[in-house]
Amino acid sequence: xxAVEQVVGKSDSVVVRLRGVAKQYQRGSEVVPVLxxxxxxxxxxxxxxxxxxxxxxxxxxLNLIGGxxxxxxxxxxxxxxxxxxxxxxxxxxxxxxxxxxxxxxYNLLPVLTAExxxxxxxxxxxxxxxxxxxxxxxxxxxxxxxxxxxxxPRELSGGQEQRVGIARAIVTDPTLLLCDEPTGDLDRKxxxxxxxxxxxxxxxxGKTIVMVTHDPRAAxxxxxxxxxxxGRLEREVKLMSWLGFVWANLTRRKLRLVFTLLSxxxxxxxxxxxxxxxxxxxxxxxxxxxxxxxSISKVSIIDSFPVSYYEKTRAVDGVDSVVHxxxxxxxxxxxxxxxxxxxxxxxxxFKVYPEVKITPEEFAKWQADRQGMVIGQVLADxxxxxVGQRIPIKSSIFRKANGGDSWDFNIVAIYKVExxxxxxxxxxxxxxxxxxxxxxxxxxxxxxxxxxxxxxDESEAVAKRVDALFANSSDETKTATEKAFTKQFMAQIGNIxxxxxxxxxxxxxxxxxxxxxxxxxxxxERTNEIGVLKTLGFSSGTILRLVIGEALFLTILGGLIxxxxxxxxVGGMAGFMKKYFPVFEIGDSTILxxxxxxxVLGVITGLWPAxxxxxxxxxxALRRG
Numbered sequence: 330x331x332a333v334e335q336v337v338g339k340s341d342s343v344v345v346r347l348r349g350v351a352k353q354y355q356r357g358s359e360v361v362p363v364l365x366x367x368x369x370x371x372x373x374x375x376x377x378x379x380x381x382x383x384x385x386x387x388x389x390x391l392n393l394i395g396g397x398x399x400x401x402x403x404x405x406x407x408x409x410x411x412x413x414x415x416x417x418x419x420x421x422x423x424x425x426x427x428x429x430x431x432x433x434x435y436n437l438l439p440v441l442t443a444e445x446x447x448x449x450x451x452x453x454x455x456x457x458x459x460x461x462x463x464x465x466x467x468x469x470x471x472x473x474x475x476x477x478x479x480x481x482p483r484e485l486s487g488g489q490e491q492r493v494g495i496a497r498a499i500v501t502d503p504t505l506l507l508c509d510e511p512t513g514d515l516d517r518k519x520x521x522x523x524x525x526x527x528x529x530x531x532x533x534x535g536k537t538i539v540m541v542t543h544d545p546r547a548a549x550x551x552x553x554x555x556x557x558x559x560g561r562l563e564r565e566v567k568l569m570s571w572l573g574f575v576w577a578n579l580t581r582r583k584l585r586l587v588f589t590l591l592s593x594x595x596x597x598x599x600x601x602x603x604x605x606x607x608x609x610x611x612x613x614x615x616x617x618x619x620x621x622x623x624s625i626s627k628v629s630i631i632d633s634f635p636v637s638y639y640e641k642t643r644a645v646d647g648v649d650s651v652v653h654x655x656x657x658x659x660x661x662x663x664x665x666x667x668x669x670x671x672x673x674x675x676x677x678x679f680k681v682y683p684e685v686k687i688t689p690e691e692f693a694k695w696q697a698d699r700q701g702m703v704i705g706q707v708l709a710d711x712x713x714x715x716v717g718q719r720i721p722i723k724s725s726i727f728r729k730a731n732g733g734d735s736w737d738f739n740i741v742a743i744y745k746v747e748x749x750x751x752x753x754x755x756x757x758x759x760x761x762x763x764x765x766x767x768x769x770x771x772x773x774x775x776x777x778x779x780x781x782x783x784x785x786d787e788s789e790a791v792a793k794r795v796d797a798l799f800a801n802s803s804d805e806t807k808t809a810t811e812k813a814f815t816k817q818f819m820a821q822i823g824n825i826x827x828x829x830x831x832x833x834x835x836x837x838x839x840x841x842x843x844x845x846x847x848x849x850x851x852x853x854e855r856t857n858e859i860g861v862l863k864t865l866g867f868s869s870g871t872i873l874r875l876v877i878g879e880a881l882f883l884t885i886l887g888g889l890i891x892x893x894x895x896x897x898x899v900g901g902m903a904g905f906m907k908k909y910f911p912v913f914e915i916g917d918s919t920i921l922x923x924x925x926x927x928x929v930l931g932v933i934t935g936l937w938p939a940x941x942x943x944x945x946x947x948x949x950a951l952r953r954g
Contacts (some may be wrong), residue, residue, distance in 0.1 A: 344504060344537045345371035345394055345801045350403035351388055352560075363389045365560045366403065376531040376538045378548035381557035386510060387541045390557065393429050394539060395507045396420045408504045425453045429498030433510035435490040435600035437482040443469065443493045444478040444760025450501050453891065472526055488519025495526055500538070506530065508540040512547050524550045556785045577881050578851065586883075589847045594894070596840040597923060599833045601895025620649075621681065622780040622792050623814040627805040631656075633774040634804035636765070639674065641798060647791040649681040649783045653775040655764065658725035659757065661712065668708065669756040670722060674762035681847060684747045691742035699763050702738035707755035709743045716740055722757075727770040736767070780808070837930070844934040848880050852938040859942050860951040869943040876942050880935025888927035892920075 352364040364386045371377060375570075379387045392398040393405060396412045405413045408427065415423060437446045446497075447468055451461045469478050472492040482490055491511060498506055508527065518924055528550050530536040540551060548554045556563040579586055624642070626632035639653045652673055659670030675695060679685060687703060695701045704714060714720060723734045738759055746754045765772050771817035782791045792808040799806045852859070859872060 331768060334951075342372055343370050344373045344375070344408050345369070345539075346404075346406040347394075348404050350393065350400045350405060352386070352393065352398070353401045364393075364400075366562075367562055368456075369555075369562065371537060371539065373537055374531070374535045376527070376550075377550045378551035378554040379539065379541045379542070379557060380543070380545075380548055380554055381563075385557040386560045387557050389511055391507050391539060391541050394505070395430060396424050403778045416630070422453075426501065427504045429501065429503040429506045431491070431494050431506065431508040431511045433513040435482070435487075435494045435514075437490055437493055437497075439482050442479050442481055443474060443485065443489075443496075446482070446493055447478075447496045447500050450497060454501070465496075468500040469493075471499070472496045486519065487515050488522055491515060491523050492526065495523070495530075499530065503536065506536050506538045508538065510541055510543070512542070512544060520544075520547070561641050571875075572882075573880070575875070575882050578855070579879055579883065581854075582851075585847060585850070587884060588844055590890070592836075592840045592843045592885045593884055594891035596833065596836045597888045597891030597927075598895045598898075599836055600923060600926075601892050601915055601919065602898060603707060603833055604901040605895070605915050617949070620785040620788065621811040622782060622788060623811055624778040624780060624795055624806050624808040625790075625814075626777075627796075627807040630777070632804075633771070633776050634799075634806065636761075636773045636775045638799065638804075638806070639775065640745055642780060643793055645791065645794050645798060647782050647784065647787050647794065648719050649781045650677045651778050651780050652678045652681045653761065653778045655761070655774070655776040657727065657764070660723040660725050661720075666712075667725075668722065670724075671756060671758050672761040673758050673835055674761050675758075678758065681779050682752050685744050685752050686747060687742040687744050688899070695741045695885050696858055698741055699736060699760055700739050701741040702759040703742045703744050704740055705754040706745055707753075708741055708757060711755075713881070714740055714743075716743060727771065728765075729767045730769050731917050732769065736764075778810070796947060803924070841930060841934060844880065844883060844930070847883070848876065848935050848938040849941075851879070852876060852942045856945065859945055860947050860949075863947045864951070872945075873943040875940045876939035877932060877935040880938075881931035882935065885927045885929035888923060888930075892923050 347367050347369040350364060350367045350369075351362070354361045358385060367390070379390060381387050389398065393400055394407065396407075396415070400413055403413070404411060410423060410427075412420060412423060437443075438449070441449070444465055447465045448461055451464060454461075456464070466475065466478070469475050472495050474492050474496065477485060478488060482493070483552060484494065491514075495511075506527075511527070512523055515523060524547055527538055527540070530553075531538050538551075541545070542548055624638075626634055633655070636653065641652055642648060643651050654671045654673050657670040657672060659668035660666070661668055679687075679692065691703075693797075695703055708714060718740045719737060720740065721735045721737055724733075724736065728734050729736070738757075744754075746752055761775075780791070780795065781790050788810050792810070795808045796806050862872065863869070894917060
C-alpha cells in the first residue's frame with residue numbers, strides 16, 4: 330500500500346515539533362492522563378536529555394516522537410512529516426528511514442552476530458550487498474567494534490552490546506536518534522564510553538538526539554535538559570545562590586576536592602572516636618566506688634597470698650566487709666571461649682558490691698548450693714545460658730585433685746549491674762570453698778581482696794593499716810583505693826590514648842596543609858576570574874568573604890561527615906564496648922568543640938588565600954587571563 334505522507338513543509342531549523350500533544354490510557358472505566366498538551370520544538374542537531382521521576386511520561390514522549398505510539402490529541406511533525414497522520418504501514422516505513430532506536434537492554438537478536446544485527450535495518454532498503462557491507466563496517470568502525478563484528482551478543486560485554494546497538498541505530502543515517510536509558514544497565518566506564526559516542530555523533534556528525542535518562546551525569550552530556558513532571562514540561566529556571574557559586578568554584582577540580590574532603594573527614598572521624606575512648610576511660614575511673622580498696626600482693630598482681638589474710642583484714646579498724654577473689658582462668662567450649670570466672674567468699678560479696686543485683690531468693694539458693702554459680706547478663710546472652718542449667722567450665726590454670734581440669738557448675742542466678750565500673754556484666758562467680766577443696770595444688774591462697782571501708786574519707790588511712798598488718802611478712806600487700814587501682818591498671822590504655830591524640834594532631838595538621846593548599850591553588854587558578862568579579866563590582870571585602878566561605882564550606886562539610894560517621898560508629902560499637910567500659914559514648918561538649926574546630930580551621934586555611942585574592946589589582950588579574 331502506498332505511503333500516505335502528510336508533508337507540512339520542512340524546516341531547516343526545527344526537526345521535531347509537538348503542538349498540543351496529549352496522551353491518555355484507558356484503564357477499565359478510568360482514563361489515566363500521561364501527557365498533557367505539550368508544545369515542544371527540537372532544533373536540528375540538538376541533543377536533549379529528558380529527565381523526571383518515574384511515571385512522569387518520559388518514555389511515552391519518546392515513543393510518540395519515534396512513532397511507536399500515537400497521541401490522543403495534538404500533532405507531531407518530524408522533519409516536515411506529520412507522523413500522527415500516517416497509517417501503520419507508512420509509519421513503519423517512516424521509522425525505518427528516519428529514526429534510530431537505542432535501548433537500555435540493547436535488544437540485539439541473540440542468534441545474529443554483531444555484523445548481522447547492524448545489517449538488519451538495511452534489509453528494508455534497496456541497497457545491494459556491497460553497499461550494505463560497506464555501511465555496516467563503517468558503523469561498526471565508528472563505534473570501535475570492527476574486530477568484534479563476528480561475535481554474537483553473548484560473547485560481548487554490556488558496553489560492547491550497547492555500541493552494537495548504536496551502530497545498528499545509525500547505519501541507515503537516520504534523522505533522529507532516540508535513546509531510552511542508554512547507560513542504565515552499564516557500569517560507569519562503559520556508560521561513559523557510550524555517552525562519548527553519543528556526543529561525537531551529535532557534535533561531529535550533526536545527529537539530533539533525544540535521550541531519556543535518570544542519571545544527572547548522562548544529562549550533563551546533552552546540550553540541554555528538559556524536565557517532565559506529571560506529564561508536563563517544567564520550564565523553571567534555577568537562579569544561582571551564593572552557596573551554589575561557592576560549590577561551583579570548589580567542584581572545578583573534583584578529584585582534588587575529594588582528596589581534600591577525605592583528609593577532613595578522617596581527621597574528625599578520629600577525633601570523635603578518640604573522644605569516645607577518652608570519655609569511657611574517664612567515666613570508668615569516676616564510677617569506681619569511693620568506699621572500696623583493692624589489696625594485692627606487693628610483689629606482683631599475679632602473686633597470691635594466704636586466705637588467712639581475709640580474716641585478719643576484716644578485723645582492721647575502719648573495715649566494713651571484705652571479699653577475696655582468685656583468677657580462675659575459665660575456659661568454655663574446648664578452649665575457644667575464655668570467661669572471667671572468680672571463686673569468692675559468697676557471704677560478703679554483695680556487701681562489697683551492692684550495685685551487683687540478684688534477688689534474696691536467688692542469694693539464698695546460691696548459699697545452699699556448693700556448686701552454684703552466678704553469671705552476668707552478657708554471659709547469659711552470649712552463650713544462651715539459663716538459670717537451672719548445669720555447665721562445665723575448664724580452668725587454664727588449676728587442676729582438681731583427681732587430675733581433671735573440668736569443673737561443673739549449676740547456674741542459680743543471672744546478675745545485673747547498676748552503673749558501676751567496679752564490677753562488669755560478663756563475669757561468673759562461684760564458692761571459694763568448692764574451688765579450694767577441689768584443688769590439686771595451691772590451696773588456701775587468694776589472689777586479691779576488695780575491701781569496703783566504713784568511712785570513705787578514711788580510705789587511705791585504712792589502706793595503710795592493712796599494709797602495715799602484713800609488713801615484713803613473706804607475703805606483703807599493696808593496698809590502694811579502687812580509683813587509684815583502676816587508674817594504674819588503665820595506665821597502658823592511657824598511653825595508647827596519648828599516642829592516638831598525637832596521631833589525630835598529626836592528621837589535623839596534615840588536613841590544615843592540604844586544605845590551605847587546595848584554597849591557594851583554587852585562588853591562583855581563578856586570578857583572571859577574580860579580576861572579572863571585581864570588574865563587575867564585587868568589592869574586595871566580598872571577595873575575601875567568598876574565599877573564606879569556600880574554606881568554611883569545605884571544613885564544615887567534611888567535619889560534619891567525619892563527625893557523623895564517628896557518631897554512628899560509636900553508637901554501633903556501644904553495645905560491644907560496654908562489655909569492657911561502663912560507658913562508651915561521645916561527650917556532649919565534644920559536639921561544640923568539633924563545630925568550633927571546623928570554623929577555626931576553615932578560617933585559618935582560607936584566610937591567606939582570601940587576603941591574596943582581596944589584594945589583587947583588577948588590571949593585573951585580567952592581564953593574567
